Amino acid sequence: MHRTTALLMLAALLLAAPLALSATEPAAAPASGVVSAPAAPACSAASTLTLTPSPIFLSNTCGACSDSTCLGKDIGAACLGPTPSVCVSTVSCTANAPTCRCRPL
Numbered sequence: 001m002h003r004t005t006a007l008l009m010l011a012a013l014l015l016a017a018p019l020a021l022s023a024t025e026p027a028a029a030p031a032s033g034v035v036s037a038p039a040a041p042a043c044s045a046a047s048t049l050t051l052t053p054s055p056i057f058l059s060n061t062c063g064a065c066s067d068s069t070c071l072g073k074d075i076g077a078a079c080l081g082p083t084p085s086v087c088v089s090t091v092s093c094t095a096n097a098p099t100c101r102c103r104p105l
Helices: 002-024
Strands: 085-090 099-104
Touching: none
Parallel strands: none
Antiparallel strands: 085 099
């Protein structure tokens, strides 16, 4: 029991020693002669990146570009597949309604 306690105390001291030493060392003086990087060139309005959000569909009904087994059904509805499948929304071909594909669960 005493040996285990002594080993644990030794391990704690070894782990805590670097922390105690770093707290007593003075902060390093800033290096002299540091050169700052040149300023970045200004961006023109034409070169900035513009992100457009994906369309927000007002309908959960699969649109005209959907798989035939999903056409007109709601997203998440069961569709005819080799295994239990549902209609899932994918990238839309129009901005009016989601495009759905019949995918296995």
